Amino acid sequence: MATPATSPPSHTVSTISINPLLLNTVNVSPLPLLALLYSKPKNARVKRALDEREPKLVENEKTCIFVSGNKTSERIRDAMKDMNSMKRPYAINFSKKNDIHPFDDASSLEFFSGKNDASLFVTGLHSKKRPHDLVLTRMFDGRVLDQIELGIDSYRSMAEVDTPKASVGTRPLMVFHSDLFDTHPTFTHLKSYLLDFYNGHHETAIPLASVEHVISVTAGPVEGSLEEGAALPKVHVRVYTIKLLASGSKVPRVQLTEMGPSMDLTIRRVAEADSETMKAAMKRPRISQKDLDSGLGKKRKNIETDDMGDKVGRIHVGKQDLSKLQSRKMKSLKIGRKERKAAEADADADAAGNDSGMDED
Amino acid sequence: MDVSQQLADYAAANAAEVLERPTPVELDTGLLAAYDTTPVDADEYKAALEPHLLALTLTSTQALLAGLFSLPTKSSEHGPVAQLADPTFVLPREKPLPKPKPLTKWERFANAKGISHVKKDKKVWDDERQEWVARWGRDGKNKDAEDQWLHEVKNNGSDPTIDPRATAKAERKARTEKNAKQHARNLAEAAASPLSTLDRKPTAGTASQGEKANARSIRKAELDRGMLVSKVSTASLGRFDKSIEGEPRVKGIKRKFETNLGDHASEKASAMDVLNRLGTAERKRAPKKGGSGVEGGVNTRKAVRYEERAAQLANRRDGKSGGGRGGRGGKSGRGGRK
Numbered sequence: 001m002a003t004p005a006t007s008p009p010s011h012t013v014s015t016i017s018i019n020p021l022l023l024n025t026v027n028v029s030p031l032p033l034l035a036l037l038y039s040k041p042k043n044a045r046v047k048r049a050l051d052e053r054e055p056k057l058v059e060n061e062k063t064c065i066f067v068s069g070n071k072t073s074e075r076i077r078d079a080m081k082d083m084n085s086m087k088r089p090y091a092i093n094f095s096k097k098n099d100i101h102p103f104d105d106a107s108s109l110e111f112f113s114g115k116n117d118a119s120l121f122v123t124g125l126h127s128k129k130r131p132h133d134l135v136l137t138r139m140f141d142g143r144v145l146d147q148i149e150l151g152i153d154s155y156r157s158m159a160e161v162d163t164p165k166a167s168v169g170t171r172p173l174m175v176f177h178s179d180l181f182d183t184h185p186t187f188t189h190l191k192s193y194l195l196d197f198y199n200g201h202h203e204t205a206i207p208l209a210s211v212e213h214v215i216s217v218t219a220g221p222v223e224g225s226l227e228e229g230a231a232l233p234k235v236h237v238r239v240y241t242i243k244l245l246a247s248g249s250k251v252p253r254v255q256l257t258e259m260g261p262s263m264d265l266t267i268r269r270v271a272e273a274d275s276e277t278m279k280a281a282m283k284r285p286r287i288s289q290k291d292l293d294s295g296l297g298k299k300r301k302n303i304e305t306d307d308m309g310d311k312v313g314r315i316h317v318g319k320q321d322l323s324k325l326q327s328r329k330m331k332s333l334k335i336g337r338k339e340r341k342a343a344e345a346d347a348d349a350d351a352a353g354n355d356s357g358m359d360e361d
Numbered sequence: 362m363d364v365s366q367q368l369a370d371y372a373a374a375n376a377a378e379v380l381e382r383p384t385p386v387e388l389d390t391g392l393l394a395a396y397d398t399t400p401v402d403a404d405e406y407k408a409a410l411e412p413h414l415l416a417l418t419l420t421s422t423q424a425l426l427a428g429l430f431s432l433p434t435k436s437s438e439h440g441p442v443a444q445l446a447d448p449t450f451v452l453p454r455e456k457p458l459p460k461p462k463p464l465t466k467w468e469r470f471a472n473a474k475g476i477s478h479v480k481k482d483k484k485v486w487d488d489e490r491q492e493w494v495a496r497w498g499r500d501g502k503n504k505d506a507e508d509q510w511l512h513e514v515k516n517n518g519s520d521p522t523i524d525p526r527a528t529a530k531a532e533r534k535a536r537t538e539k540n541a542k543q544h545a546r547n548l549a550e551a552a553a554s555p556l557s558t559l560d561r562k563p564t565a566g567t568a569s570q571g572e573k574a575n576a577r578s579i580r581k582a583e584l585d586r587g588m589l590v591s592k593v594s595t596a597s598l599g600r601f602d603k604s605i606e607g608e609p610r611v612k613g614i615k616r617k618f619e620t621n622l623g624d625h626a627s628e629k630a631s632a633m634d635v636l637n638r639l640g641t642a643e644r645k646r647a648p649k650k651g652g653s654g655v656e657g658g659v660n661t662r663k664a665v666r667y668e669e670r671a672a673q674l675a676n677r678r679d680g681k682s683g684g685g686r687g688g689r690g691g692k693s694g695r696g697g698r699k
Contacts, residue, residue, distance in 0.1 A: 055456035062455050119455040141457050174394040175386075175421035178401050191396075196452045199392045206393070207439040208429065216418035221403035238414050242422065251427045256419055273453075281453035 053117050057285045061201035064120035065112055067094040069101070075132045076124035078157040082261040083122060085158065086239070087197065088168050092116055101125075102135045103269055106144045113139045120197060130268060136193050140273075140281040148190055149268040153234065158260035165259055166213035166241055172198050173211060173242070178219035180233065184226060186270050187219055190235065213241045213259055235265040379420045386424040390432060391448030395425035463551035466543070503533055552578075585609045 041047035052060075064087050066080045084091045100108050102123050109121050121137035132152040138145045158165060166172070174195060180187040194217060220233035240256035247253040273281070302314040327333070335343075387396040397417065405413045434441040464472070471478060484493040485502050495501045507529035514521050552575040589611055592599040619628070 055459040057459055059455050138453065140453055140455065145453060171393055173422060173425055174392070175397065175418055175425060176394070177397045177399075177417045177421065179398045180400075181396060182398050192450070192452060195392055195394060195450060199394060200452050202391055202448055203445060205435070205442045205444050207437065207442045208434070209440040211426070211429070214418060214422045214425075216414060216421075218401060218414055218417060221401045221406050223403070236410070236414055238418065240415070240418060240422075242426075244426075251423075251430045254419060254423045254426055256415060256422065258415075278453065280457055282451055283454070283458055284451075285458055 057287065059201075061090050062120050062196065063090045063092060063116065063118035064122060064197065065092045065094060065116060065118045066122045066124070067098055067100060067109075067112065069123060069125035070097055070099050071126050072097075072124045073126040073132050075152055075155045076126055076134065078159075079134060079152055079155055079261065079263060080122060080124045082158045085168070086166075086172070092118060102137055102144075102147055103149065103271060106137065106147075109137055109144065110139070110142060114142050133268070134265075136197075138193060138196065140277060143277070144271070145277060145281060146189060146193075146273040147269075147271040148186070148193060149270070150190075150235070151266040151268055153264040153266055155264075156260055156262045158239075161258055161260035161262075163257050163259055164241060170210055170212045171203070171206060172239070173214040174199055174217070175214060176217045178233075180219045180222070181217075184232075185272070186232060186267055187235075189270060189272065190267065191217070211242055211244075213239055214256070215239050232267045235267065237261075237263045237265065378416065379423050380416050382420065386421045388425060388428040389449045390425075390428050390443075391446050392450060392452075393425070393429075393445075394450070395421045395428070396450075397421045463547075463554050465547040466550070507533065 041050055064084075066084050068077070068080065080093075084093055094112075098108060100123055102109055102121070109123070113119060113121070119139040121135070121139070123135040123137065125133040125135065127133065130149070130151060132155075134150045134152060135147060136150065137147045176191055178187070181191045182188065194215070198215060216236075216238045218236045218238075220236070222233055224230060226232070239259045239261060241259045243255040243257065244252035245255055304312050304314075306312050382397065382399050384399055387398060388394075389396065397420070401417070402413070429443050432443040432445065434443050436442070468478075470476075481496065483496055485496050486492075487494045487502060497503045507526050512525040514525070589609065592602060592608075595602065
């Protein structure tokens with residue numbers, strides 16, 4: 001039942017004066033604002049590039065940026081050059097100096113990481129306090145995950161050793177010697193970084209013939225205690241090329257030749273990852289067997305690379321209309337003027353017949 | 362460098378003697394790595410570092426290769442390809458796990474109602490044209506109504522002056538518009554959903570477009586609010602301040618009125634609510650309805666309670682017990698205001 005139209009409107013809410021303390025509750029509706037700010041990529045190329053940077057179930061190989069600080073030494077430059085050549089093609093070299101001190105302020109690294117979609121950093125520095133300083137930084141989600149600072153005590157570059165080198169882009173074997181890599185957190189951290197650096201991207205299969213070199217990482221023997229503040233044993237990094245010799249069995253005999261670089265490293269400062277971030281970084285996706293079998297994130301349909309290294313795609317062009325195929329041109333096969341006229345007249349008559357049919361409907 | 366040195370170097374380079382290890386070398390073929398967990402021999406290390414490192418590397422590399430060559434292989438044009446196992450040493454990811462795509466409003470509704478989604482084909486069969494045509498877009502089937510050469514005007518009293526072609530087109534445009542609006546709303550809602558698994562602000566680098574837009578809008582709202590607060594934070598509550606061009610307007614809560622021709626019951630309820638608060642309703646209603654304890658002009662319930670109270674007070678005075686229960690709480694208005 002309706003109330004009489006003359007009755008005064010009932011006020012449910014009266015006006016309020018604006019109180020500064022109430023302003024937090026002022027209704028600033030986010031939705032129209034968001035709709036305005038949400039911008040789509042302008043074209044397909046940009047969209048692909050942006051999609052490539054989104055988090056993926058099966059991740060791409062980590063890219064490393066090599067950046068030097070305000071002051072570097074020749075040893076540091078050589079070391080970065082050699083590390084770069086072994087990391088290629090997933091390496092970006094910054095040729096200019098940058099005012100970077102990763103342990104004090106890693107914001108520039110985070111910026112570089114965002115710009116280049118890179119998550120590994122090697123920063124070369126040299127100072128009186130910390131000569132020949134190499135800072136290894138790892139990122140997660142665009143932020144610094146952990147860092148380790150190494151001093152290069154002695155260095156022998158690849159160029160100094162006159163031996164054959166491994167080809168670019170081949171995956172090294174990595175061997176770690178010493179129990180410290182299992183027991184000491186700093187050494188485990190270093191092992192994790194180095195593995196991540198060269199072999200972090202898990203391949204499901206490798207051709208056995210592609211094994212060309214091995215990176216050997218050895219921690220020196222423990223002298224005295226490993227307590228806080230005590231000097232940690234040195235770390236020796238050597239790289240050898242592998243020659244496989246027949247041994248009479250399935251497993252070949254190995255011969256090693258030094259390839260360079262070889263470094264003796266001292267561990268300096270370490271910034272461990274905070275446990276919560278590390279936990280998030282260690283999360284593994286649950287991938288169903290069906291997705292794995294269909295080659296999730298790896299298999300590209302109809303795109304192949306041929307022997308020349310060219311990308312070849314296969315596309316479906318539909319069934320060819322053979323009736324319109326141009327066969328050999330001969331006078332006897334030619335349609336004459338008369339025949340053409342007759343054919344056109346036939347077509348017209350057909351069309352007229354159809355039209356009249358429609359009119360009747 | 363004399364000949365003996367060269368010979369020694371050559372011998373070292375061609376060494377193939379594998380060291381005895383007390384614990385076998387751990388293999389992690391997934392990462393092409395081997396971990397020799399035996400502590401490094403201090404004497405050997407000090408006496409001859411390089412040959413010792415070479416010997417160690419040779420030992421572990423030999424073990425690793427033995428492991429790799431024993432893996433199942435597939436043949437390829439590049440020779441046998443070893444199928445690697447999953448890594449045992451877990452390395453951190455580069456980016457967090459991808460979040461599932463947020464559902465649209467329709468998808469949420471369909472899930473709740475158990476409606477299964479059937480994806481529409483892009484092409485539909487046109488019986489007249491005898492071919493598959495696009496459902497929308499160029500020469501789309503959705504333009505059939507406006508493109509037909511003859512429009513039937515039904516003899517049902519509808520206005521014959523209305524252009525059916527324009528009407529059909531306007532309807533189609535309205536549908537498109539509505540869909541665009543819904544799409545924008547879904548995007549905005551998706552962007553406003555929780556940012557990250559870690560609940561951190563997204564960075565410039567890896568945050569998705571939506572997250573970035575969301576972070577920006579949140580920041581903008583914060584700034585707007587801060588500005589409004591600062592404006593009314595002067596002694597005169599901002600009365601004499603100059604206003605800046607384009608500054609956000611203070612939006613208060615809007616007054617709402619109920620319709621004149623409304624539901625009688627709800628109006629009565631709200632009116633009674635007001636009267637209840639004034640207390641007049643109680644007074645008016647009590648004698649008529651009789652109340653819950655009124656008999657012959659005496660409120661028996663009140664009388665009983667009065668007696669009880671008196672007895673309690675007497676008890677307390679005697680010091681027998683600490684006290685009974687307190688009186689009931691004040692009367693509260695029923696059906697409170699919204």
